[in-house]
Amino acid sequence: MNPELGLDNYSQKGAKTVNITFIDRDGDTFKVAAKVGDTLLDVAKENDIDVEGACGGTLACSTCHLIFEKVDFDKIPETATDEELDLLEMAYGLTDTSRLVCQIDVTDEMEGIVLKIPTETRDARNL
Amino acid sequence: MFSIPIFQNVYITSSRFLVRYTRSLFSDNHYRVGIVGSGPAGFYTAQRLLKLNSNVRVDIIERLPTPFGLVRYGVAPDHPEVKNVITNFTNLLKDTRCRFYGNISVGTDISLSQLFTYYSAIVLAYGADSDRKLEIPGENAKGFLSARRFVGWYNGLPEDVSLDVDLSSQTAVIIGQGNVAIDVARILLTPTEQLEKTDICNHALLALRESKIQRVVLVGRRGPLQVAFTIKELRELLKLKQITTLLTKEDHDFLEPIISTLPRGRKRLIELLYKTSRQSLHTETSNKCLEISYLRSPTIINTNTEGKINSITFEVNKLQDHNSINTKAIGTGVYETIECGIAFRSIGYKSIPILESVPFDNIKHVIPNERGKVTHLDGTLYKGLYCSGWIKRGPVGVIASTMNDAYETAERVHEDLTADTLQSFNTDFKLSDLIPEGHRMVNYTDWSSLDTEEVSRGGESKPREKITSIQEMIRIMNNK
Numbered sequence: 001m002n003p004e005l006g007l008d009n010y011s012q013k014g015a016k017t018v019n020i021t022f023i024d025r026d027g028d029t030f031k032v033a034a035k036v037g038d039t040l041l042d043v044a045k046e047n048d049i050d051v052e053g054a055c056g057g058t059l060a061c062s063t064c065h066l067i068f069e070k071v072d073f074d075k076i077p078e079t080a081t082d083e084e085l086d087l088l089e090m091a092y093g094l095t096d097t098s099r100l101v102c103q104i105d106v107t108d109e110m111e112g113i114v115l116k117i118p119t120e121t122r123d124a125r126n127l
Numbered sequence: 128m129f130s131i132p133i134f135q136n137v138y139i140t141s142s143r144f145l146v147r148y149t150r151s152l153f154s155d156n157h158y159r160v161g162i163v164g165s166g167p168a169g170f171y172t173a174q175r176l177l178k179l180n181s182n183v184r185v186d187i188i189e190r191l192p193t194p195f196g197l198v199r200y201g202v203a204p205d206h207p208e209v210k211n212v213i214t215n216f217t218n219l220l221k222d223t224r225c226r227f228y229g230n231i232s233v234g235t236d237i238s239l240s241q242l243f244t245y246y247s248a249i250v251l252a253y254g255a256d257s258d259r260k261l262e263i264p265g266e267n268a269k270g271f272l273s274a275r276r277f278v279g280w281y282n283g284l285p286e287d288v289s290l291d292v293d294l295s296s297q298t299a300v301i302i303g304q305g306n307v308a309i310d311v312a313r314i315l316l317t318p319t320e321q322l323e324k325t326d327i328c329n330h331a332l333l334a335l336r337e338s339k340i341q342r343v344v345l346v347g348r349r350g351p352l353q354v355a356f357t358i359k360e361l362r363e364l365l366k367l368k369q370i371t372t373l374l375t376k377e378d379h380d381f382l383e384p385i386i387s388t389l390p391r392g393r394k395r396l397i398e399l400l401y402k403t404s405r406q407s408l409h410t411e412t413s414n415k416c417l418e419i420s421y422l423r424s425p426t427i428i429n430t431n432t433e434g435k436i437n438s439i440t441f442e443v444n445k446l447q448d449h450n451s452i453n454t455k456a457i458g459t460g461v462y463e464t465i466e467c468g469i470a471f472r473s474i475g476y477k478s479i480p481i482l483e484s485v486p487f488d489n490i491k492h493v494i495p496n497e498r499g500k501v502t503h504l505d506g507t508l509y510k511g512l513y514c515s516g517w518i519k520r521g522p523v524g525v526i527a528s529t530m531n532d533a534y535e536t537a538e539r540v541h542e543d544l545t546a547d548t549l550q551s552f553n554t555d556f557k558l559s560d561l562i563p564e565g566h567r568m569v570n571y572t573d574w575s576s577l578d579t580e581e582v583s584r585g586g587e588s589k590p591r592e593k594i595t596s597i598q599e600m601i602r603i604m605n606n607k
Contacts, residue, residue, distance in 0.1 A: 025534070054211065054215060054526055054527075055212065056214065058208035060208035060209045061208075062525070085395065086358045086362055087359055089357070089358060089391065089396075090527060090528070092527055092528060092530075
């Protein structure tokens with residue numbers, strides 16, 4: 001869909017991948033192979049998951065905010081910097097296990113993790 | 128024409144067995160959604176709607192010849208990363224289901240009732256075109272400016288580029304302590320060698336090069352606990368080597384015992400303010416400074432005999448409860464004056480009603496709505512009319528808040544489309560057919576040629592040099 005994403009760069013043979021699951025705004029789940037070393041935002045974009053990433057991963061907005069399961073959250077090697085925390089405070093639906101995924105590289109330990117796109121809390125949903 | 132429905136994407140989810148069935152793009156029957164305003168609210172509504180419903184076509188209608196609203200005319204020139212979102216918005220305009228119609232004022236060039244004849248739904252996303260006033264004597268003085276218009280001035284908003292900005296005095300006062308106030312202060316104090324590399328307009332750069340301003344005072348009517356700016360903007364300011372931010376230690380003493388009790392969003396901001404106020408700043412004498420001053424409400428803008436601002440009188444306030452975030456300022460009857468040669472009102476943007484037939488809440492300055500669907504003042508739903516962004520929830524929040532808000536509106540439109548309560552169409556339609564001959568409408572190709580020209584005028588050092596006259600924009604588009 002977006003030619004600028006350069007799909008070919010991501011299909012190099014032999015690149016190590018782990019399985020990651022995204023749950024999108026509509027509650028739909030997507031299990032994807034994430035290349036170790038890519039950022040989680042790259043992985044989402046690559047797989048056409050609805051993670052906005054408005055500033056292009058430059059740590060200037062909070063639109064790549066995703067929510068981790070507690071156990072997965074603890075697997076992220078780097079804790080959030082002050083700058084990331086500053087932006088997270090403006091994120092929508094902030095939780096204790098929220099991160100900006102442009103700041104997180106995929107590691108071997110992330111096999112099987114589940115990431116959720118924050119949604120509004122509503123009493124009733126009509127789809 | 129006949130249509131063959133095809134399955135574009137079908138998938139099964141673990142949460143519910145949802146089969147998403149999408150009709151062919153070339154289906155006869157489709158819905159048309161007109162979005163009024165091409166800022167983040169307009170584009171994010173379009174984005175979500177196009178994703179949710181493959182049977183929707185979207186026209187984005189914009190008053191100016193240029194798209195992107197406050198991303199182009201509001202975001203500070205030294206925040207280029209924030210403008211990266213334009214890439215995402217441009218990708219939408221490349222979608223055959225999404226068209227841009229610039230230089231069209233709804234209400235003037237075309238009426239809302241005309242639009243309803245040709246569209247299934249109309250989404251109003253025209254933002255906040257005005258700002259809140261202080262309502263004090265002297266507010267119209269020469270040299271007392273609206274921060275919103277000053278932002279428009281340095282960003283090249285056609286209606287603001289002729290603003291009379293006199294930077295020949297030493298002190299500037301900004302009334303208000305939000306992110307716009309910080310933007311204005313930063314632009315006034317940043318060395319122009321740095322601004323030269325941004326897309327700040329040349330006329331503003333020239334004026335700032337000649338600026339004599341050394342000191343900017345950011346004045347708030349309440350205390351440090353109630354500031355409206357966000358921690359990102361404060362931290363950025365504190366990191367700037369050429370600007371010294373001055374905080375009075377005594378103003379922040381009371382914060383220490385309460386920091387730990389504050390909610391997450393406030394806690395780190397107040398902690399940073401507190402810590403900064405503890406540091407003894409060794410000010411480089413060459414540095415320009417930004418002072419943050421609290422508990423002062425302006426009462427009179429004082430002028431010289433020529434009607435030009437020379438000082439502002441403030442009443443000193445105390446707080447009803449100074450340990451509470453939501454507390455009121457009460458005047459003490461003590462007054463003081465700050466001398467200045469220029470000052471800005473920066474106490475918030477304000478939406479205004481532009482269409483007579485559309486309900487408007489004159490107290491909250493928003494269009495009354497239910498999850499983005501416009502309601503009449505008696506609470507009943509207005510068929511086919513929606514709103515999104517600042518006109519819907521008020522002029523607050525960052526791009527992420529507008530995105531979520533726009534998504535909510537798009538979902539609401541999609542619900543009504545799915546319930547088949549809105550009109551569908553099976554003929555092609557061009558908004559241009561409704562516009563009187565001789566009126567220059569702007570499409571995506573026109574914008575692209577203007578965009579290319581601006582980037583080329585930016586030369587080697589600037590990302591672009593914006594064209595600030597609508598006439599010139601049109602001339603360039605016509606010559607391509």
